[in-house]
Amino acid sequence: MKVIIVEDEPLALQRIKSIIHENKSGWEIVSTAQSIKELLAIFDKGLNFDLMICDIHLADGLSFKAFKGRKIDFPIIFITAYDQYALQSFDHNCIDYVLKPIQEERLLKAFEKLENLVSNDLPTGFNEEIIEELLSKYASKNYKKRFLTKIGNKIRFVPVEDVAYFYAEGGVTYLVETGSPKKYIVDISLSDLESNLLDPMKFYRINRSMIIHLDSLVEMKPYLNGRLMLYMSSPCESDIVVARERVNEFKNWINQ
Structure with a gap:
């Protein structure tokens, strides 16, 4: 399993790497990104990978922006702090999501879910329509001042x-x-x-x-x-x- 990790917090990035190295010896981390710009550069390179682990909030904005207009035929596990928009939408539109602070048991459960889908030849792609929905929600929501x-x-x-x-x-x-x-x-x-x-x-x-x-x-x-x-x-x-x-x-x- 070739993995890309998109995470701008060094401690969280190291945490994910450690969990993979200690529990998934056959997996390979082929690239990491800390921003939308770096993630777009990975897409432009046409890098081959099987799974993306992606934080929602990056240093330069929402990671969703990097997916806009692209065919998302790869599985994604999202990493997020508590976020009602994301959690409501992800229930049916991604492989899984993991809340921060990252718990090893929870991330391994997400990996197990992915492996079960793959072994049973079930769809693992991400619903592209949800990208527009999430971006629209974040852009249009006005809170009381x-x-x-x-x-x-x-x-x-x-x-x-x-x-x-x-x-x-x-x-x-x-x-x-x-x-x-x-x-x-x-x-x-x-x-x-x-x-x-x-x-x-x-x-x-x-x-x-x-x-x-x-x-x-x-x-x-x-x-x-x-x-x-x-x-x-x-x-x-x-x-x-x-x-x-x-x-x-x-x-x-x-x-x-």
């Missing part, structure tokens, strides 16, 4: 970068600013905030009642029953805890 809030009789705007977290209580959604204990009412549900208005690379819903801003996270510690306790730049009246079923995904999101 500021929020109209109320506190008492006062109404004010809060820029999204000044938000520490949102939480819901008694059917009301509150916004808490960075570095302040004050809470403001916002007339938007957590579900709408999560699904449509907040950048998923910066905001994460840690449980049913709270969404936090990554930039306002100060520290986290293990908590009861496999959960995580978070400490934010703004105080909270109750403990800020990541739900147990979200802990692994949250850790991957933190490592984006």
Whole structure:
């Protein structure tokens, strides 16, 4: 199996190489790329390979751009931090995806999936239509830049970068600013905030009642029953805890 690795983080690149060398002695890494420019150069050379392991976010942009307009008749395993657009689309349109930080067991499972497809002579190509879909989503998505809030009789705007977290209580959604204990009412549900208005690379819903801003996270510690306790730049009246079923995904999101 001849492999190309597209990854701009040196540690992640070395991690992938080590996993291949230690577990797949018959495989050969024929080339690596760290940018869209380098990946395009590999395509232009007409290099022969059987598998591409490719990070989504490269130093000079989205790796999808290098695939645009090309026939993708080779299998791809994508490497990504938590990314709702990618994960929703990849379920049916690539061999597999592996979240960062890269776990050896997870990457080996992706390799096993590919080998099973090959041994059974099943299709391994990538659906080209998904490239246009992903590029369109990334280009067209506009996130909320500021929020109209109320506190008492006062109404004010809060820029999204000044938000520490949102939480819901008694059917009301509150916004808490960075570095302040004050809470403001916002007339938007957590579900709408999560699904449509907040950048998923910066905001994460840690449980049913709270969404936090990554930039306002100060520290986290293990908590009861496999959960995580978070400490934010703004105080909270109750403990800020990541739900147990979200802990692994949250850790991957933190490592984006």
